[in-house]
Amino acid sequence: MSFTETFLNARILAIALPRVAEGFVVTVALAVLVVLAGLTAGLGLAVVRAFRLRALNLLIVFAVDLFRALPPLVIIVLLFFGLPGLGLSLSGFAATWLSLTLVLMAFAEEIFWAGILAVPAGQWDAARAMGLRFLPTLFLVVLPQAVRMTIPPLTNRTIAIIKGTALGSVVGMYEILASAQSVVSDHYNPSPLLLGAAAYLILFIPVVTFGRWVETRFAWKR
């Protein structure tokens, strides 16, 4: 068989296209849900940490460290194969979503918290002197400045984590990679893999370019 027949087989690609397209939708949906939940949870934890309640903060730091130290695939496998032991079965989608959300939450909390700490103490003092209470100071004065500083590292981290959506293929989630692989094994032809690869590039090259732009726009100087 010629190279094109093997790797760019039109007949196989035609079969694969609708399935990879379905996988594409699943990947995008998963990525969006992970970003929304992960960033919200991370910001929430950083806000809770700002209250500086010792016992609670130790717990937050431990959770953050845990999800920064464990490989995402290990978390996914653990949730998918472990939770049924508690009588709780998660679908591949739910297990992947929950795992990546926890990982993004941990990284986002760390970055938001570093941002909050980086706002000079004078900002707190000034706001309190103006008669603002703790929460309005945090939300109206400190967080807007902190979040702006955290945008470049947060963007890069978020991109790195949503590329982990492909890990869902390991627990039977039909995202791009798994859909492509299923056609490969049905027809013993690798063309769908190249189609899947192209789908990832179509999805992530704009995202990476956007990340590059954000980095220069909000230059993160040392």
Added chain:
Amino acid sequence: MSFAETFLNLAIIQAAWPILMAGLWMTVKLTLVAVPLGLLGGLGIALLHGAPSRWVRWPVIAYVDFFRAFPPLVLLVLLYAGLPFAGIELSAFVCVAIGFLLNTSSYYGEIFRAGIEHIPAGQKEAAYSLGLSKPKTMLLVILPQAVRNVLPDLIGNTLEVVKLTSIASVVALPELLYQARQAQSVTYNPSPIVAAAAIYFVLLWPLVRLLSRLEHKAIAGR
């Protein structure tokens, strides 16, 4: 079955311990291959990025963006399942090494590049005026300062590389996660996966702690 028997079944963990240790050794070997390869490749990329000709610079930027956009698992599956169709049979270990070189060198490359670009031009001019050659200036003046400045990012990326070795389980390379999955599927008990997660956590937690300190220092010093 009780919670402990399901998730922390000591008899099962004990039985699985030898293969878990064999898996850990494979993870260590993978790390020892992937990290130096990635660092060297990344350094090469960063140096090429500083080339005066755009015919060198642009392909380098394209390379970096391409492999940052490509999920590493997809790259790995493409190499492992795709190349045999082209008549190239590589062992799982070699596939993983190549995939990691392509992926991690682009991340390390971006870090080195940022470090080099942040060194003031005066350093280079001073070195030239002292009679140092171009390579000597780079090696003895620019790089030592650049590496020190981006050390937290280098450590952070290295942590990500170690965690990433877990995806090698997908191409049946018997590293820690793969062995834990094997033990789990034989015993129908998730304890080996819990044990593997604990091993990852114990080994990587110190690195996460160190990183968290360095990151806070970097942000506080801005």
